[in-house]
Amino acid sequence: MRFLKWLDNSRHAAQHVAEPTARNPDSIDWARIIPYVGMHLACLAVIWVGISWTAVVAALIAYVVRMFAITGLYHRYFSHKAFKTSRLGQFIFGVLGASAVQRGPIWWAAHHRHHHAHSDQEGDIHSPAQVGFWRAHMGWFLTHRGFTPDLKYVRDLLKFRELRWLDRFDIAVPTMLGVGMFLLGVVLHRTAPGLNTNGWQMLIWGFFISTVLCYHGTYTINSLSHVFGRQRYRTGDTSRNNWLLAVITLGEGWHNNHHHYPNAARQGFYWWEIDVSYYMLKVLSWFGVIWDLKPVPVEARDHTPRRIHPPRR
Numbered sequence: 001m002r003f004l005k006w007l008d009n010s011r012h013a014a015q016h017v018a019e020p021t022a023r024n025p026d027s028i029d030w031a032r033i034i035p036y037v038g039m040h041l042a043c044l045a046v047i048w049v050g051i052s053w054t055a056v057v058a059a060l061i062a063y064v065v066r067m068f069a070i071t072g073l074y075h076r077y078f079s080h081k082a083f084k085t086s087r088l089g090q091f092i093f094g095v096l097g098a099s100a101v102q103r104g105p106i107w108w109a110a111h112h113r114h115h116h117a118h119s120d121q122e123g124d125i126h127s128p129a130q131v132g133f134w135r136a137h138m139g140w141f142l143t144h145r146g147f148t149p150d151l152k153y154v155r156d157l158l159k160f161r162e163l164r165w166l167d168r169f170d171i172a173v174p175t176m177l178g179v180g181m182f183l184l185g186v187v188l189h190r191t192a193p194g195l196n197t198n199g200w201q202m203l204i205w206g207f208f209i210s211t212v213l214c215y216h217g218t219y220t221i222n223s224l225s226h227v228f229g230r231q232r233y234r235t236g237d238t239s240r241n242n243w244l245l246a247v248i249t250l251g252e253g254w255h256n257n258h259h260h261y262p263n264a265a266r267q268g269f270y271w272w273e274i275d276v277s278y279y280m281l282k283v284l285s286w287f288g289v290i291w292d293l294k295p296v297p298v299e300a301r302d303h304t305p306r307r308i309h310p311p312r313r
Contacts, residue, residue: 009104009147009168025145026125033142035171039101039215042208045200054188054195055205058181062210063217064250069096070108070218071252072277078105078157079112082265083281083293087160094166101174101211102218103141104167106157110149111141115222116262117153120237126222129238137223138216174211181206217248225255233260243274251275261300265293269301 073093076082085093094105102108111126118124125131126140140146157163166173185202188195229240239259246253246268254267254275261269268275284290 007169007171009107009170026143028139028142029144029147032147036142039208040212042204043212045204046209049198049201049204051205052196052201054197055185055201058184058202058206059210059213062181062206063214065096066100066210066214067217067250068277068280069093070100070102070214071250072281073097074100074102074105074108075112075252076265076277076281077290078109080263082263083285083290085290089289090160091162094163095173098166098170098173099177100214100218102215104163104170106151106154106163106167107149107170109157110151110154111146113153114150116259119235119239119259120226127238128223128226133223133227136226137219140222174207178203178207218252220245221249221252221255225253229253229256231256233257235259241273246274250280251277257296261296263294264296266296269296 074097077085077090077093078097097105097108115124115126120127120129122130125143125145126136128136130136131140151158182199182203184206185197185199188202189198225240225242225245226238227240229242229245231238231240233256235256237259239256241256242253244253245255251267251274252258254269254273257269257273258264258267265281266275266278267273268278281290281293285293
């Protein structure tokens with residue numbers, strides 16, 4: 001049955017391989033994206049569950065933790081290997097990243113490495129220059145092609161069966177998080193009624209609203225960071241630095257910096273470029289959770305003129 005593909009991604013991959021010409025690979029897979037649409041619609045339940053400072057704080061904490069899991073872990077670790085960790089640490093990072101409901105670490109890294117190999121060129125399926133703004137922002141991963149990345153880019157990750165499991169059952173961790181948020185609300189309602197929250201309110205704010213905000217914050221790096229901002233380096237693509245997006249995404253808005261030297265753990269190259277994900281990675285390194293954070297070489301940072309204004313669009 002088609003709904004089983006929501007639970008087990010291997011079914012979608014198997015069908016795609018078995019019927020490669022049965023559909024346009026760049027068309028929206030409407031049956032497959034029903035849960036994604038449902039995530040957005042569920043936010044409307046705030047009309048009935050209301051609002052409390054407790055729920056808003058929970059949503060903010062969940063946003064920051066999971067944005068870091070995407071930017072610092074899915075991106076800088078799984079996609080670029082900008083630092084090292086143990087196998088246990090790697091699995092924990094994968095679980096944290098999966099909680100952001102942006103699929104598994106192998107899927108995420110495969111698409112991102114493909115992007116760097118073809119940035120703003122033909123074949124880059126989330127380039128505004130190639131496919132338009134809205135498809136770059138979110139439409140690309142809702143397609144048949146988007147659900148089945150080119151795994152040749154992630155052979156180093158495929159050897160870890162626990163990561164393959166997270167990719168295959170990428171709904172498992174988000175489901176546990178949603179249930180956990182609901183139960184937290186139930187407990188707080190019974191033990192601390194003065195906090196004015198309950199299970200349903202915590203579920204909507206702490207899981208659904210927080211997740212959707214994290215979704216679109218992350219997506220801006222594919223879309224807005226290739227349209228608005230400044231180009232310090234001539235990278236051969238439209239990547240730009242945007243301080244506001246850097247705030248929203250904990251440092252990813254220094255996107256032109258990143259495309260200039262993608263293997264560094266730090267994307268804010270100068271002290272005034274706020275990069276919260278890097279600060280959090282640095283703290284983890286102090287405790288020995290991660291090590292060998294790759295720096296930005298001074299010669300790479302300073303070898304080209306700065307503040308190159310992009311052409312007007």
